[in-house]
Amino acid sequence: MVKICGIGAGYVGGPTMAVIALKCPSIEVAVVDISHSRISAWNSEKLPIYEPGLEEVVKQCRGKNLLFSTDVEKHIFEADIIFVSVNTPTKSSGLGAGKAADLTYWESAARMVADMSKSDKIIVEKSTVPVRTAEAIEKILTHNSSKGVKFQILSNPEFLSEGTAIQDLINPDRVLIGGREGPEGHEAVLKLKGIYDHWVPEDKIITTNLWSAELSKLADNAFLAQRISSINAMSALCEVTGAEISQLSDALSKNTKIGPKFLNASVGFGGSCFQKDILNLVYICESNGLIEVANYWKQVIKVNDYQKSRFVNRVVSSMFNTVSGKKIAVLGFAFKKDTSDTRKTPAIDVCKGLLGDNACLSIYDPRVSKDQIHKDLSMDSEVKHVSIVSDAYEATKDAHGICILTEWDEFKTLDYQRVFENMQKPAFVFDGRNILNVDKLTKIGFIVYSIGRPLHQWMNNIHQP
Numbered sequence: 001m002v003k004i005c006g007i008g009a010g011y012v013g014g015p016t017m018a019v020i021a022l023k024c025p026s027i028e029v030a031v032v033d034i035s036h037s038r039i040s041a042w043n044s045e046k047l048p049i050y051e052p053g054l055e056e057v058v059k060q061c062r063g064k065n066l067l068f069s070t071d072v073e074k075h076i077f078e079a080d081i082i083f084v085s086v087n088t089p090t091k092s093s094g095l096g097a098g099k100a101a102d103l104t105y106w107e108s109a110a111r112m113v114a115d116m117s118k119s120d121k122i123i124v125e126k127s128t129v130p131v132r133t134a135e136a137i138e139k140i141l142t143h144n145s146s147k148g149v150k151f152q153i154l155s156n157p158e159f160l161s162e163g164t165a166i167q168d169l170i171n172p173d174r175v176l177i178g179g180r181e182g183p184e185g186h187e188a189v190l191k192l193k194g195i196y197d198h199w200v201p202e203d204k205i206i207t208t209n210l211w212s213a214e215l216s217k218l219a220d221n222a223f224l225a226q227r228i229s230s231i232n233a234m235s236a237l238c239e240v241t242g243a244e245i246s247q248l249s250d251a252l253s254k255n256t257k258i259g260p261k262f263l264n265a266s267v268g269f270g271g272s273c274f275q276k277d278i279l280n281l282v283y284i285c286e287s288n289g290l291i292e293v294a295n296y297w298k299q300v301i302k303v304n305d306y307q308k309s310r311f312v313n314r315v316v317s318s319m320f321n322t323v324s325g326k327k328i329a330v331l332g333f334a335f336k337k338d339t340s341d342t343r344k345t346p347a348i349d350v351c352k353g354l355l356g357d358n359a360c361l362s363i364y365d366p367r368v369s370k371d372q373i374h375k376d377l378s379m380d381s382e383v384k385h386v387s388i389v390s391d392a393y394e395a396t397k398d399a400h401g402i403c404i405l406t407e408w409d410e411f412k413t414l415d416y417q418r419v420f421e422n423m424q425k426p427a428f429v430f431d432g433r434n435i436l437n438v439d440k441l442t443k444i445g446f447i448v449y450s451i452g453r454p455l456h457q458w459m460n461n462i463h464q465p
């Protein structure tokens, strides 16, 4: 039986290894992590992350060919193939601080692999890493391992999106495998391909050299984030000209050269990947003397920051230039729907911006815990200006305004008549995800702001000569 060890039981490692176990019953998959609390959650009824469909997959395989353990060394020792999905955050100090990827976790995983390996192994980079990381990993492995043990490093970046991870893993657009040129590299690529062959059609498995695979992942995220910043930049122009962003998106999406995806204007993109990976790309460009290229990608992040602060400014200026002491209901805190993840969520910056203007926030998110929100807003639980509540009606009761910051489906179907009746007047809605029906809400009596559409009152004014 082939044995796989997955190092890192996070948003990528957990779901990815679970789907491999599901699709390859003949393979034994051990997922290991240094975090005891994460592993015990994976072994419990309440998994450490929320992801639609994940629980079913884990329940089906756990105890059969899928196990979660903190015994990293044992499972490295036993494995034929090791997938490394550890975190690679932005460096917070030292050379490249604020931009470069921090490879501390990767390096420590590689050193453990070197120490524990007594037989040849294939090491698969699942984490997103700077281009040419495999070269550094090879050096660590070859200089620290037992005599005669050989390693092949492959780059197999993960393209799943949170919220649709299981769907993305079961039916991927493509699987990318980069390996060393030469017979040993080729053989390793074929071995990894053999795993995906269990469920991924052959024409969706792309093989490349190591560096193309590594760089493809950074390029992929940079391109996606760039589209959001492009449409968000257009949303600002729509608001001052009377153009409608949804009409613009629709028109753009019909151009087959552009296409319909990633054209939703929003309060800004969040998540653990986009900002970190673009900054990483910026650092690599700067390190190679490509300053103009670095500046180009930096601008994608600047526009994203602008979009978040523009939203806060719109809330404050619409509410008669002050939100001091006013109750604002924040609906949604996760960085997108169908996930409990709040890493780099735009809600953090928006909430901090509103708190900076002395607003009183009442926050509701269907999946994010109270503790997580407290941690993200770096406050102790006693802060008076923030309350975290367990339903949208409670959050909006007596509020002066509502900010929709995550596109959870349940926010589309709230009883807005009831919400309106329980709010202070005039009642404002700031839809940071463009999920609400503006006409319907306006008829109820709300003053509605959505991204890329003029405030309706202002709209009325510009319609009158």
Ligand code: NAD
Pocket (backbone or CB within 6 Å): 007, 008, 009, 010, 011, 012, 013, 032, 033, 034, 035, 038, 072, 085, 086, 087, 088, 105, 106, 108, 109, 126, 127, 128, 129, 158, 159, 160, 161, 162, 272, 273
């Ligand atoms: P995460 O923080 O959720 O998980 C990483 C896990 O690795 C943590 O549980 C941590 O305890 C563990 N870990 C760290 N060092 C370890 C070690 N030496 N031994 C064992 N365990 C160790 O991170 P994530 O969101 O799963 O991301 C992992 C990687 O995948 C990152 O490089 C990220 O850029 C990339 N990626 C993420 C996504 C996403 O949507 N989250 C998508 C594609 C790629």
Ligand code: UDX
Pocket (backbone or CB within 6 Å): 158, 159, 160, 161, 162, 163, 221, 224, 228, 261, 262, 263, 264, 265, 266, 267, 268, 269, 270, 271, 272, 273, 274, 335, 336
């Ligand atoms: C992203 C990439 O899509 C995925 O390929 C990669 O593997 C990891 O990073 P993820 O961060 O999970 O995935 O979510 P994604 O759906 O890409 O959304 C990222 C952010 O952009 C969210 O805050 C989302 O709300 C926002 N977004 C997305 C928009 O504002 N508009 C859009 O049209 C699409």
